[in-house]
Amino acid sequence: MKIQKNMKRVYPLILLLGVTVFSIGCMNEKSPKLATAADINVTQEMVAELTAPPHVPTPVGKRKAKKLKVNMEILELEGELTSGVSYVYWTFGGSVPGSFIRTRVGDEVEFTLSNHPDNKLPHNIDLHAVTGPGGGAESSFVAPGFEKTFSFKTLNPGLYVYHCATAPVGMHIANGMYGLILVEPEGGLPPVDKEYYIMQGDFYTKGKNGERGLQPFDMQKAVDENADYVVFNGSVDGLTGDNAITAKVGETVRLYVGNGGPNLVSSFHVIGEIFDKVYVEGGSVINENIQTTLIPAGGAAIVEFRVDVPGSLVLVDHSIFRAFNKGALGILNVEGEEDKKIYSGEIREGIYLPEGPGIQSMPTTAELAETNVPAKSFDEQMTFGKQVYMQNCFACHQSEGQGIPNAFPPLANSDYLNADVDRAISAVVNGLSGEITVNGDTYNSVMTRQMISSEEVANVLTYVYNSWGNNKQVVTKDMVENVKNK
Ligand code: HEC
Ligand SMILES: [Cu+2]
Numbered sequence: 001m002k003i004q005k006n007m008k009r010v011y012p013l014i015l016l017l018g019v020t021v022f023s024i025g026c027m028n029e030k031s032p033k034l035a036t037a038a039d040i041n042v043t044q045e046m047v048a049e050l051t052a053p054p055h056v057p058t059p060v061g062k063r064k065a066k067k068l069k070v071n072m073e074i075l076e077l078e079g080e081l082t083s084g085v086s087y088v089y090w091t092f093g094g095s096v097p098g099s100f101i102r103t104r105v106g107d108e109v110e111f112t113l114s115n116h117p118d119n120k121l122p123h124n125i126d127l128h129a130v131t132g133p134g135g136g137a138e139s140s141f142v143a144p145g146f147e148k149t150f151s152f153k154t155l156n157p158g159l160y161v162y163h164c165a166t167a168p169v170g171m172h173i174a175n176g177m178y179g180l181i182l183v184e185p186e187g188g189l190p191p192v193d194k195e196y197y198i199m200q201g202d203f204y205t206k207g208k209n210g211e212r213g214l215q216p217f218d219m220q221k222a223v224d225e226n227a228d229y230v231v232f233n234g235s236v237d238g239l240t241g242d243n244a245i246t247a248k249v250g251e252t253v254r255l256y257v258g259n260g261g262p263n264l265v266s267s268f269h270v271i272g273e274i275f276d277k278v279y280v281e282g283g284s285v286i287n288e289n290i291q292t293t294l295i296p297a298g299g300a301a302i303v304e305f306r307v308d309v310p311g312s313l314v315l316v317d318h319s320i321f322r323a324f325n326k327g328a329l330g331i332l333n334v335e336g337e338e339d340k341k342i343y344s345g346e347i348r349e350g351i352y353l354p355e356g357p358g359i360q361s362m363p364t365t366a367e368l369a370e371t372n373v374p375a376k377s378f379d380e381q382m383t384f385g386k387q388v389y390m391q392n393c394f395a396c397h398q399s400e401g402q403g404i405p406n407a408f409p410p411l412a413n414s415d416y417l418n419a420d421v422d423r424a425i426s427a428v429v430n431g432l433s434g435e436i437t438v439n440g441d442t443y444n445s446v447m448t449r450q451m452i453s454s455e456e457v458a459n460v461l462t463y464v465y466n467s468w469g470n471n472k473q474v475v476t477k478d479m480v481e482n483v484k485n486k
Pocket of ligand 1: 407438
């Protein structure tokens with residue numbers, strides 16, 4: 001395009017128009033940038049390193065373009081979507097998302113897709129990094145017990161999604177058949193201290209969220225875009241607990257974030273961090289100082305930030321019910337020295353409580369008027385108690401008292417609850433914080449004091465104790481008052 005500019009100065013207007021038309025004609029045939037990448041010669045070959053999430057292969061650095069052999073195996077596997085809920089995943093390389101593929105511009109990728117003989121279905125692969133029909137789908141369609149090889153040249157640097165494109169396409173994607181392929185520019189991306197691979201996906205199960213057992217895929221819910229689970233890295237705990245990612249204060253972190261969908265767009269956000277850089281949509285435009293970046297289904301973004309203070313950063317889809325009720329929540333644990341200048345406050349682990357303790361000043365429970373009609377029987381206590389539960393406790397402890405892993409402890413079958421009724425009453429009337437262990441899992445969070453009358457506390461706890469496998473304790477208003485007066 002530089003030539004055209006020089007000409008502008010030299011030639012009269014009429015000629016300039018002619019030149020412009022001429023150069024537009026050229027662009028239609030082949031843009032100069034693509035011609036360059038396609039012309040890069042490869043002499044050597046190497047076998048690609050493939051990694052399961054959250055890890056990524058070694059950066060390309062300054063290596064020359066090569067013939068890069070990618071051997072990807074399709075495996076249909078049963079795994080855990082969340083504790084007690086299993087699901088048959090269809091995978092590229094045995095993980096959801098599938099193995100991360102790292103290339104550089106100009107590589108000639110020789111891709112071999114093998115479909116394991118124990119699998120039940122044919123599959124294929126559409127890589128968004130491919131310039132060619134179906135992104136490779138047409139050449140890679142492969143039945144169980146067979147393999148297919150095709151090759152393509154990486155022309156455009158960027159972060160791209162790949163996925164299965166076998167009919168019904170939505171179902172293959174919904175079952176976990178997606179991953180990322182990175183095409184680094186000449187000379188590689190600038191070095192950082194930590195790199196991780198994260199991908200969001202939505203899941204549709206016959207049973208509702210949390211319903212135990214092996215859950216089959218639900219086509220109707222998928223068509224309705226009514227997801228039961230929205231998760232990072234294939235399961236509710238795919239990026240928490242032992243699967244949490246880590247960094248040290250002062251390090252620069254680069255996240256390769258993809259969204260497999262099949263349906264939902266992700267509003268990717270890290271609570272307590274600002275993205276210094278975002279490679280918007282995984283392309284070459286770099287935006288700076290971003291709070292939340294939109295990642296389309298079948299799209300990706302590269303986000304970078306420096307971690308300045310220790311604590312647990314919470315990765316979420318900021319369509320926030322997905323994070324706290326459907327699983328789209330991950331943790332980046334940052335270790336190191338505090339910096340009071342940057343952040344002075346208490347750093348709490350893991351949980352985002354929009355209404356933290358002590359923010360509002362509320363009447364004490366003793367001041368709450370006892371206006372409700374007292375329950376006259378056990379049945380009435382249960383009915384009233386359930387109403388209180390649905391209004392006050394449900395949002396955190398969930399409809400069947402199952403809680404939310406790593407955030408809100410279960411009330412169903414809770415050993416903590418059943419061991420000590422006064423302690424349970426106190427949790428409701430005084431609030432509860434600090435580390436507790438419920439059914440073997442530790443929680444270290446805050447439950448704010450519940451603004452309900454003694455009568456209501458008695459009813460709701462009677463309801464909880466007489467539901468979901470608990471010990472059938474009956475709680476009276478007197479018992480509640482006793483705890484309050486202690
Ligand atoms: C804003 C979210 C939230 C609400 C609303 C809430 N809780 Fe909790 N609850 C928690 C958290 C968080 C803990 C764990 C606190 C900790 O880690 O120390 C907890 C712990 C408990 C425990 C002890 C642990 C266990 O699992 O047995 C009981 C009992 C309990 N809550 C009952 C209730 C009842 C009854 C209500 C409604 C009246 C209620 N909670 C409302 C968040 C909540
Ligand atoms: Cu498939």
